[in-house]
Amino acid sequence: MSGLLRRLDRLTVTPVLTFLSGQPRLRLQRPRRPKRNDVLMDHAQFITAAKFDALRNAIYHVARRQYYDGLNRLLNFLVIILGAGVAGKAASLIEVRDLWLEIGVLVAATAQLAFDFGYRARTHEILQKKYYEMIAEMEVDDASDLKKWNAKLYTIASDEPMPMRALDALAYNAALDATMSDPVLKAEHRIYVPFIHRLFKHLIAFNGHEYVLESERSSLWRRRAKEN
8 A cells, every 4th residue: 555655656646536427537647657567556556545445435325326316216206106196097098907006006105115215325325425525535635644544444334235246346447447547457457247247236236256357357268268
């Protein structure tokens, strides 16, 4: 960690927050182009730093908040629409029994009450805010105090619900895209997330799965192709 800070100081890296697609993204501005070996080492260490972890976690909680907010709005919409008298009249035109409308209202209202998606969305909103506040504090305070920032990460993480590991891997890749511009460096550090994991990233934790780097997976496929 301290080596990272010394290298960043030598390279005079300036973190800049810009807003793209509604989310803060951390970009690195370099006044000169260092040697490639130095860049590889800098980025390999940077992705293990507290600021990178805070950015990744913030992106993760943004995605979770948007997911739960979407479910909450959808269920509210269904309860209002299916419970309206005009819905029964419309159902009679397409020969749908009123019983199915009542069942739909019951299921939507019960899911809303039992799972409380609105509360879950607010939980992730609070965590998202804490991580962005931490990034802001690192911009104005002494970022070299690694023990302080790691302790703050652990403190915030104590309030975390069960993580969705596929979504966390995608958040890692998003943070990588936000901090790196070199496509070669991105390819070396990106995590491979299978399609089925992307599809159920908000529903299944995938705790038993071991995620690997895309570069390692590509190397494995190349070795197997040569053996065959």
